[in-house]
Amino acid sequence: MPELPEVETVCRGLGPHLEGQVLTRVEQNIPALRFPFPDRFADRLTGRTVTAVRRRAKYILMDLDNDETVIAHLGMSGRMFIFDDEHHERGKHDHVVMQTGRGETVIFNDARRFGLMTLCPTAGLEEHKLLRDIGPEPLGNGFNGPYFTETLRGRKTPIKAALLDQKVVAGVGNIYACEALYRARISPRRLAASVAGRRAERLAAAVKAVLIDAIEAGGSSLRDYVQASGELGYFQHRFAVYDREGEPCPDCPKTADSGAKPCTVKRIVQSGRSTFYCPTLQR
């Protein structure tokens, strides 16, 4: 279930358990996820100390003390677990299991195997194939109305599809694309090129706001980001439109007894993926 806010929450949750810790034992239980693991993957992690856990787009980056970095992506179903014992029983789809010097177990679990884990020299991260074409971080300084206007210029795709394009902006997925468009009152079907000027400012601000809200919700609803199950990064978040087809649009005026039909959230499919929006408010 991971888009930028979930990945950010996972990183913040992993940090205190991994940073400064040596990986005393690493187990790789499957030859490949989305891609094959690198040669001797587990061996190359074993004995290394994790110096930092950080995020770029939807990627988790774990820097090691030998100037290599683990690049991990959760795909659709990837999850991280932390357990406080060294001999935790293996579960189904526990593909990578790491033990730390503190005696904790960190598990990468991914049922659908759309995720990935690989290694890259830290100095070469920017040029790595997985990262080099990714657009600006939406919470960073480079992402604003003018950037958006410039990047969307001439693009004939619907704005919803452009938001999902990681080259345009990093880390936005299907849920937050829907939610940001709703907040900005922009129709998901609008031509991307027509999102310019003030409209682009509005959308850039909405993307930032919705991601910040979601990260805050993640942080505040979990004790130390770890659930009883050991899972990191999961949180309850109430969406305005996502997965709410047929429900009342939260911001449309109530139609109590005026006789007007109530305004409800609509679902359409765009490039094969569900979009939820309010046709009344979003233009």
Add this chain to the structure above:
DNA sequence: CGGCAAACCTGCGAGC
């Protein structure tokens, strides 16, 4: 070249 559907997998909920 841009834009779209299909493909990669398993799990889960709805409906019969």
Add this chain to the structure above:
DNA sequence: TGCTCGCAGGTTTGCC
């Protein structure tokens, strides 16, 4: 209860 179907939050590929 148990089966089948449709759908799922990501990304790449290959086709038009």
